[in-house]
Amino acid sequence: MKVLVVGRGGREHSIMTHLSKSKQVSKLFAAPGNGGMSKLGSCLDIQELDIDGLVNFVKEESIDLTVVGPEAPLNEGIANRFAEEGLLAFAPKKEGALLEGSKEFAKDFMDRHGIPTAAYASFTDAEEAKAYIREQGAPIVIKADGLAEGKGVIVAMTEAEAFEAVDLMLVSREFKAAGERIVIEEFLEGEEFSLMAFVNGSSVYPMIAARDHKRAYDKDKGPNTGGMGAFAPVPDLREEDYNFSVEKVLQVVAEKLEEEGRPFTGILYAGLMLTKDGPKVIEFNTRFGDPETQVVLPLLENDLFQVFMDVLEGNDPDLRWKDASCTGIVVASKGYPESYEKGKEIPALLESEDTFLVEAGTVYEKNLHLSNGGRVLLVGAVAEDTEKAAEKVYIALEDVRKSEDFFFRTDIGSIKSNR
16 A cells, blocks of 8 residues: 655654554655655655645555645645545544634534533633733633644733733734634643544544643743653543543544534544543644654554554554553754754764654755754653653663753653753
8 A cells, every 4th residue: 555644743754654564555655754754755845735736646646545644734624625536535624623723613612512621712802802811810821723833822820921922912913813813711720631532423442641741841841832742651640531531522522523514534632631620621633643643653553554444444443552651752953942943963862672763853964864843853762661761762862962952851751850
């Protein structure tokens, strides 16, 4: 089988890595791909949002399956177009992808169907938003309604910070169209976890839970990023809370989307907060999470290609998981998530049978391994528990620690921040 992976990040490199292990896959392509993906297959000069270009390539090359990684093409209707052309894609149509494409839609959807989430209100007027904040008090959460590459969420600990966030989105238009409408939410306290599932209609096949770390710096300080590291499974997540999240969140979402004429096929992701009142939804994604994918897939024992095909064909993929833990640490360009420089040489990594490398913002030029993005790569390891896996990763990152061009968090997986 020939498979095309759409995207260029660590998530897509991880998907491609696990597809490459399938005996059923004869050839892999990535559009546009990255340095790491170029080692697994052919990288194409086709951008994620060039849906016409992708359709033409899939037809010309007789691609058997296309897997779409990022959210932007999903919300532009890539799955709809593929279906119209009779092409097989593992991706939700835009009607279902709106669950991620609009925070307001997602909150209203949860409100309609009794899915536990934070109290909220939506605004397009800055002064009305600030009046609501004065009424509610801080801490409080301000979100851009649309897609903002994981950076459109500001947790304001004071009213002043909240007002600044409102102005950033509604006045100075920092997030452009994504921030024309904002959602202001109650601040939830607790531990976060991410839960993904393979979905086809009302059939939901959950994965193991993971925990992502969004803040840039140790001890959850600094701005929100696309994710600085993750581990799976989540040791402090009780079985009853996991089951509740599957049955009362993911299963209900899948069923109600179908009832509303938005049947969903693909990956459904719930970001949840484990509050004193039980799990509550923070956000939905309609694709694999990044960097959660990089630590969940290494624990999957199944052939990933066969899982995709089983789900698409309406069969139970019978997911099987290793009795182990996986921890991954993201190496980012200095300055990320704000301004940063590209083209910096990546220090040698201690790659061994103890660790694995997932590339995101990388490129190979003239035999040099160079940075080409904010989140550059992830180094991961599998071990008997989260902390032992983290220890293996931090040993591998010793060369990176000395670099002035990159940084990483030193407290992922319970490793102490003064290490």
